[in-house]
Amino acid sequence: MNIAPDRQDINRTYYREHRDHIRARQIMLHNERRDSDLCIKCGAAILDKEFIQCERCREAIRQRHQRLKAEVIIQYGGRCACCGESDVHFLAIDHINGGGNVHRKQTGIGTGAYFYKWLRKHKYPKGYRVLCFNCNFSLGAYGMCPHQELKQLITSVPEHEAIQYEHRS
Ligand SMILES: [Zn+2]
Ligand SMILES: [Zn+2]
Ligand SMILES: [Zn+2]
Helix, strand or coil, X not given: CCCCCCHHHHHHHHHHHCHHHHHHHHHHHHHHHHHCCECCCCXXXXXCCCCCCCHHHHHHHHHXXXXXXXXXXXXXXXXXXXXXXXCHHHEXXXXXXXXXXXXXXXXXCCCCHHHHHHHHHCCCCCCEEEEEHHHHHHXXXXXXXXXXXXXXXXXXXXXXXXXXXXXXX
């Protein structure tokens, strides 16, 4: 039987035992790099001085965030619960009983990546749904989405009153 700990375990143990020391060194390295306009992650030169990470590291972070977001959206059905939009770029997670921001503040979940991470960590709890930006905005601003109004209109019109289109022959 192989009882040799794998590399990850060794790293983890090493990290646990030297945590404070490693963190202090990381912070020092970050500060040094930031002060010299270098990427705090990889130390490469930064072209856009507005950022503390280089273009490549920012792209990597962005892609990781997109992957995480897509993963969470798919777990919640992958489509806008109102209109069915399925392009992940237009979609976001909505707290069903409203007050998403209040809820996030209360639970300290934060927004964006932190929020998605929180949902994943808690095994995608109930009470959230996918909405596209349009439907999300309408529900937030008017308490109702034009899509629902339209659906109600369609279902409330009796069959015989429905407009019949006649073709000219
Ligand atoms: Zn970098
Ligand atoms: Zn929608
Ligand atoms: Zn809608």
